[in-house]
Amino acid sequence: MAVRLSDAVVPVHWATTWVLALVVFIIYTVDRLLDVRKPDMLPTARHTFHRRHAPVLWRVVAGAAGLALLLAIWLPGSVIKFGLVLGVLCAAYVAMVFRLPARHPALLAKEPLVALFFTAGVWGSVWVQRPSVSAVEWAQALMFLAIAFQNLLLFSVLELQEQLTVPQFSLATYWGPLLCDQLMRWLTFLVVGSSFFVCFTVTDRFAQRSALIQAIMSLVLYVIQRHPAYFLKNERYRWIGDGVFWLPALVL
Template sequence: MAARLSGAGQPIHWATTWVLALVVFVIYTVDRLLDIRKPDMLPTARHTFHRRHAPLLWKVVAGAAGLALLLTFWLPGSVIKFGLVLGVLCAAYVALVFRLPARHPALLAKEPLVALFFTAGVWGSVWAQRPSVSAVDWTEALMFLGIAFQNLLLFSVMELQEQLTVPQFSLATYWGPLRCDQLMRWLTFLVVASAFFVCFTTDDRFAQRSAFIQAIMSLVLYVIQRYPAYFSKNERYRWLGDGVFWLPLLVL
């Protein structure tokens, strides 16, 4: 969606999407595999899975990283330069989180930083292959950033409600569910308002459709937020909350 939005008739290099997908998988999995080494880490279902299959997952991570490195040789130079900078920042973040104690104040930046890294990877890998970036591109990228942050903050709040003893240190535990709820409402409002702004300020039909689909993504997260009891059953909020990032397929 980001590629089509910022350059009609200018496809990005085919290796970009594959490298991005592999790297996201590697970062996420390594983060979990490092988490399970902490003695004070709560045994969530995700961490239990990674602990049980750690030897196999390390091999899969190595294979994915090797394939991503191989595909890098086909990427444009601008994407490689951008990726190196973002990769160093992500690696530094993962290393820092692993070394910090469970309730260190720096961990409060987890949700906004992860949202920023995720958004930068998706949109930056496209923009690195474009001669210019329009105001509509920036607006929709910021909408995506808001949705990613809303997603992560929602998960933190839901996890806080699930774990009645010693919850993981996050913005949800620091601010409290009520303040987080207010922030997520504002994020939804800003994303929807931005969608209307895009629709009324551009004649680009694809830009309008992509803004509309992002508004739906944010509204789905808002519905989960409004009905936590229902969506907490069998971790429905995780499947649907992460599933919203597949909705842009509808406009392609």
């Protein structure tokens, strides 16, 4: 979707999407594999899975890293430079989270930082291959950032509700569910409002469709927020909450 929003004549290099997908998988999996080494980590289903299959997952990560490095040979220099900078920042973040104690104040930056890294990877890998970035692209990237933050904050709140032992330190435990609920409402309002603003101010039909699909993404997360009892069953909120990031495929 980020690629299609750019109307430049020169296409975005084909390897960009594949390398980005591999790197996201690597970061997520390594983060979990390091988490399960902590003695105070809660035994959630996903952490139990990563602990049980750690040897296999480390080999899968190594294979994904090797494939990503191989594909990076064909990437433009601008993407490689951007990726190196973002990769160092992500690696520093993962190392910091692994070494800090369970309730260190720096861990409160987890939700906004991960949302920022994710958004930067998706949109930045496209933008560094363009001579300029339009205001519409900036608007849609900021909408995407709000959705990513909404997703992570929602997960933190629902994790707080489903855990019977001491909850993991996060913005949900620091701010409390009520303040987080209000913030997520405002994020939905801003994304939906921005979507309608884009639709009424631009003539590009694809930009209009992509703005609307992002509004739907935010609204789906809002529905999960409003009905936690239903979506906590069998961790439905995880499947559907992360599944919203597949919705942009509908407008391609």
